Amino acid sequence: MKIYEMKIAPNPRRVRIFLAEKNIPMEFVELDVQKGENLTEAFRAKNPLMKVPVLELDNGKTICESVAICRYFEETNPERPLFGRDAEEKAIIEMWQRWVEFYFLMPTGMCFQHSSGYFKDRMNPIEEWGRECRSHAEKFFDILDNQLANNRFVAGEEFSIADITALCTVDFNRVNRLSIKPEQVHLLRWYKEVSSRPSAKA
Amino acid sequence: MKIYEMKIAPNPRRVRIFLAEKNIPMEFVELDVQKGENLTEAFRAKNPLMKVPVLELDNGKTICESVAICRYFEETNPERPLFGRDAEEKAIIEMWQRWVEFYFLMPTGMCFQHSSGYFKDRMNPIEEWGRECRSHAEKFFDILDNQLANNRFVAGEEFSIADITALCTVDFNRVNRLSIKPEQVHLLRWYKEVSSRPSAKA
Numbered sequence: 001m002k003i004y005e006m007k008i009a010p011n012p013r014r015v016r017i018f019l020a021e022k023n024i025p026m027e028f029v030e031l032d033v034q035k036g037e038n039l040t041e042a043f044r045a046k047n048p049l050m051k052v053p054v055l056e057l058d059n060g061k062t063i064c065e066s067v068a069i070c071r072y073f074e075e076t077n078p079e080r081p082l083f084g085r086d087a088e089e090k091a092i093i094e095m096w097q098r099w100v101e102f103y104f105l106m107p108t109g110m111c112f113q114h115s116s117g118y119f120k121d122r123m124n125p126i127e128e129w130g131r132e133c134r135s136h137a138e139k140f141f142d143i144l145d146n147q148l149a150n151n152r153f154v155a156g157e158e159f160s161i162a163d164i165t166a167l168c169t170v171d172f173n174r175v176n177r178l179s180i181k182p183e184q185v186h187l188l189r190w191y192k193e194v195s196s197r198p199s200a201k202a
Numbered sequence: 203m204k205i206y207e208m209k210i211a212p213n214p215r216r217v218r219i220f221l222a223e224k225n226i227p228m229e230f231v232e233l234d235v236q237k238g239e240n241l242t243e244a245f246r247a248k249n250p251l252m253k254v255p256v257l258e259l260d261n262g263k264t265i266c267e268s269v270a271i272c273r274y275f276e277e278t279n280p281e282r283p284l285f286g287r288d289a290e291e292k293a294i295i296e297m298w299q300r301w302v303e304f305y306f307l308m309p310t311g312m313c314f315q316h317s318s319g320y321f322k323d324r325m326n327p328i329e330e331w332g333r334e335c336r337s338h339a340e341k342f343f344d345i346l347d348n349q350l351a352n353n354r355f356v357a358g359e360e361f362s363i364a365d366i367t368a369l370c371t372v373d374f375n376r377v378n379r380l381s382i383k384p385e386q387v388h389l390l391r392w393y394k395e396v397s398s399r400p401s402a403k404a
Contacts, residue, residue: 128328
């Protein structure tokens, strides 16, 4: 079993933190995505969308998409659940996980892609859309601060996949020159706690 | 227990089809989102992002996000699983479900929102981004046709949440004047099959 990834990208980091929280050892294969090492026919056979990370199972099948990979390991290693324990907790974690992905990670990534020119050889950057995404990402810092005023972690009292996605997105926002503001005290308190978990170094 | 929704929108339909597949009865409360019936303080207390659908549990807690609502019912009514049975099947369904959401449903919705002016009172439509999203959505019809050449359903041999998302997205693309092309024969074969399930009328 191995994972194809690019260490500096935010999505592979989500998977590495998840594995570290579960104490699951893994073999990693580094690809330089900016140089296009993912744009080969060999890699297309592993992921038709040619993105990282990709988990290759010992039977040769591949699982793409960070959260699908995490969910695979939640099933095979259910101790220390990160997607919730009962129906209500699972639903609330899924709700927050999706909010963080759709209204924070995605505009963060699109702001970067549409503003920086990083992938301009393989996409059509639209500056106005990049600016719009930046303002969406910036607003979500407030939504998180508000939620964390009454909750230890993003989806409640337990550390979950939603915290992993939020942490990776806050950190990746360096590329957009967006960071937690001094008045976002609840978000700062949370950031200090989750960043100091050993898994954050994964 | 009740669900706040708008019947013509694609996300509430995903939940209705899911419930119909599971034979779960439900009370629905219709909101006219275009008229802003979701933009009240009462509704903000149910969903801070003010979107539909929202599931209100009998204990007063609310679950937002279509897939989080579906997952709640997968847990409470596990017969006839729609998210998969074992770790590998769950991961593959999650992978396809996410691909269909990210590369088909989202550009479909953004094409509509950025091209039609439907929500121009509450967002900043960017026509060039609308056109870009239209071309992304159009490409995904080919990805689905290709996948369905060798699979009965989107994520394999079993009907799943990924088929529900794909069906609702194909149908919603009427607003973007995008539909299955005659040469996409595998997609047409699948569409005919999933559309004729009783749940498709939900």
